[in-house]
Amino acid sequence: MLMGLYNYWVVVVLMMIGFYIVIAHGNLIKKIVGLTIFQTSVFIFYISMSKVDGGTAPILADGINQYSNPLPHVLILTAIVVGIATTAVGLALAVRIKEAYGSIEEDEIQKMDNLDC
Amino acid sequence: MIDIVLLAFLVGVAVAIVYMKDLLAVVMLTGIYSLLSASFFVAMDSVDVAFTEAAVGAGISTLLMLVAITMTGRSEHPERHKPLLALAVVIVTGSLLIYGTLDMPYFGSAEAPIHQHVAPRYINDSMQEIGVPNIVTSVLASYRAFDTFGEVVVIFTAGIGVLALLSVVRRTEDSSKIESFNTSMHEQHLILRVVIKMLIPFILLFAFYVQFHGDFGPGGGFQAGVIFASAIFLYAMLFGMNTTRRVINQSVIKFLAAFGVLLYGSVGVVSLLNGKNFFDYSALSSDPVAGQHLGILLIELGVGLTVASVMVIIFFNFVGRRDISQMKEKKDI
Numbered sequence: 001m002l003m004g005l006y007n008y009w010v011v012v013v014l015m016m017i018g019f020y021i022v023i024a025h026g027n028l029i030k031k032i033v034g035l036t037i038f039q040t041s042v043f044i045f046y047i048s049m050s051k052v053d054g055g056t057a058p059i060l061a062d063g064i065n066q067y068s069n070p071l072p073h074v075l076i077l078t079a080i081v082v083g084i085a086t087t088a089v090g091l092a093l094a095v096r097i098k099e100a101y102g103s104i105e106e107d108e109i110q111k112m113d114n115l116d117c
Numbered sequence: 118m119i120d121i122v123l124l125a126f127l128v129g130v131a132v133a134i135v136y137m138k139d140l141l142a143v144v145m146l147t148g149i150y151s152l153l154s155a156s157f158f159v160a161m162d163s164v165d166v167a168f169t170e171a172a173v174g175a176g177i178s179t180l181l182m183l184v185a186i187t188m189t190g191r192s193e194h195p196e197r198h199k200p201l202l203a204l205a206v207v208i209v210t211g212s213l214l215i216y217g218t219l220d221m222p223y224f225g226s227a228e229a230p231i232h233q234h235v236a237p238r239y240i241n242d243s244m245q246e247i248g249v250p251n252i253v254t255s256v257l258a259s260y261r262a263f264d265t266f267g268e269v270v271v272i273f274t275a276g277i278g279v280l281a282l283l284s285v286v287r288r289t290e291d292s293s294k295i296e297s298f299n300t301s302m303h304e305q306h307l308i309l310r311v312v313i314k315m316l317i318p319f320i321l322l323f324a325f326y327v328q329f330h331g332d333f334g335p336g337g338g339f340q341a342g343v344i345f346a347s348a349i350f351l352y353a354m355l356f357g358m359n360t361t362r363r364v365i366n367q368s369v370i371k372f373l374a375a376f377g378v379l380l381y382g383s384v385g386v387v388s389l390l391n392g393k394n395f396f397d398y399s400a401l402s403s404d405p406v407a408g409q410h411l412g413i414l415l416i417e418l419g420v421g422l423t424v425a426s427v428m429v430i431i432f433f434n435f436v437g438r439r440d441i442s443q444m445k446e447k448k449d450i
Contacts, residue, residue, distance in 0.1 A: 001223075003223075003224070004223030004224050004226075005218050005219070005221060005223065005224070006121065006124070006224065007120070007124065007224050008218040008221055008224070009215060009218065010124040010125075010127070010128060012211055012214045012215050012218065013128055013131075013211070014127060014128060014131055015211075015214070016207045016208075016210065016211040016214075017128075017131040017132065017134075017135060018131070019207055019210065020135065020203055020204065020207045021134070021135055023203045023206065023207075024200050024203035024204075025193070026193075026194065027140070027193040027194065028189075029140055029143075029182070029185060029186060029189055029193075030140065030143065030193055032182075033134060033143055033144070033147055033182070036147060036150075036178070037131050037134065037147075037150065040150065040151070040154050040174070043154065043158075043166070043170070044124075044127075044154060044157065047157075047158055047161045047163050047166060048161060048224060049229070049231050050161065050162075050163060050231070051161045051162060051224065051225055052225060052226075052227045052232060053225035053226070053227065055162060055227075056162055057162045057163070057164045057335070058162070058239075058240065058251070058252040058253055059164075059250055059251045059252065059253075059333075059334065059335070060243075060244055060250040060251075060252065061250070066227075067162075067240050067252070068161070068162040068163065069231060069232050069236045070236065070239055070240070070252040070253050070256050071231075071235060071236055071239065071256060072163075072231070073163040073165055073166050073253050074253055074256045074257045074261060074265075076163070076166050077165050077166050077169050077253065077257065077337075077339060078257070078264075078265055078268040078339065079268075080166065080169045080170055080173050080174065080339075081169060081173060081268070081272060081339045081342075081343065081424060082268050082271050082272060082275075083173075084173045084174075084177055084178050084181075084428075085271065085272045085275030085276070085427060085431070086271075086275055087178055087181070088181055088275060088279055088431045088435075089275050089278045089279055089282070091181055091182065091185040091435070092278070092279045092282040092283050092434075092435070093282060094185060094189055095185055095188050095189060095282075095283065095435070095438060096282055096283070098188060098189040098190070099442070104189045104190070105193075105194050108194075
């Protein structure tokens with residue numbers, strides 16, 4: 001059982017580390033890094049599920065009859081590129097917040113907003 | 118065996134990221150984290166995914182985050198949130214998820230439900246139906262072409278989002294001022310410049326190889342687009358933004374980003390007009406398999422164009438924003 005579920009447990013641990021960074025840290029760039037870790041853990045989860053014992057990469061060739069499942073590969077391949085594009089939007093928002101508030105620390109921004117009201 | 122070690126490394130790097138206060142170190146560790154996960158993907162037989170993760174995660178996302186922290190500052194304040202409450206939430210969620218995994222089929226088991234549904238058809242029939250050895254490409258570009266179209270539109274939208282957030286109107290006198298402090302920095306790295314000048318044609322050539330050989334080996338439009346963009350980034354980093362702006366016309370790049378999405382969508386519309394389903398490429402030619410080849414070639418080209426141009430748009434706008442803000446600081450001094 002330990003070996004059969006090891007990958008999934010590591011995924012849960014990584015996911016929770018990412019989640020912890022997102023909720024416990026106030027720096028916006030650090031939060032984006034936390035989201036990246038969270039996201040990569042989901043990628044690892046999908047790819048672990050696609051692996052078949054004794055299988056090879058899903059590129060058809062003679063003399064091979066066991067392939068790993070290609071479908072999760074397709075889903076994750078596109079998700080990685082979409083992930084970088086959305087991360088870039090997040091970073092762009094952080095840059096604009098820095099320009100508007102002079103800080104990217106959540107609590108300082110909150111303080112400035114409270115002063116404004 | 119190797120995957121167990123790689124996963125342990127990943128956890129170690131992730132824990133180190135939690136403790137680091139220096140954001141430069143955090144970004145570097147994120148690059149290592151991506152490279153480790155790319156190696157893990159190779160061990161899991163998903164060569165296409167590993168390829169993408171190595172190019173995107175270890176290359177471009179590290180670079181973008183570095184550019185972002187030059188604008189937002191390097192160090193993180195000591196946390197003032199309640200870490201104990203957060204820790205409690207995380208531990209409860211984590212244990213529930215672990216409890217959930219107990220019902221999962223074991224790793225590597227060929228009887229798992231995931232391998233029973235559509236995967237056998239892809240593996241057994243894709244050679245007759247699509248005629249492309251790389252199953253990932255045939256699923257990506259043909260069976261699930263509509264899904265991939267959605268992803269390309271998301272990437273395009275993200276490019277527009279970054280443009281809306283960061284684009285600055287630059288005047289000519291601005292760029293000449295920026296150039297004066299850009300060139301002083303770039304003249305020093307003579308060896309780097311010569312080596313990279315020699316490397317760039319090969320990187321571009323490799324991007325084209327990945328683009329057009331994606332049917333037969335790992336690769337395709339997504340990876341090729343990212344590799345192509347990274348060659349342009351290398352050029353920009355060593356020769357300065359103004360030289361690069363002269364080489365790469367921004368309005369052409371914006372046009373290409375939109376054109377890639379349009380090309381992708383038009384292939385679907387052509388098959389609709391020929392009385393077949395959306396993205397059914399057998400309508401493109403009298404021989405269904407030849408039609409599939411043509412369709413995959415066209416949409417991979419659309420994907421490659423959009424991905425490469427959006428990456429270049431994102432990078433140029435980040436760096437352009439940084440140059441302007443640095444120039445303002447100089448003026449203030």
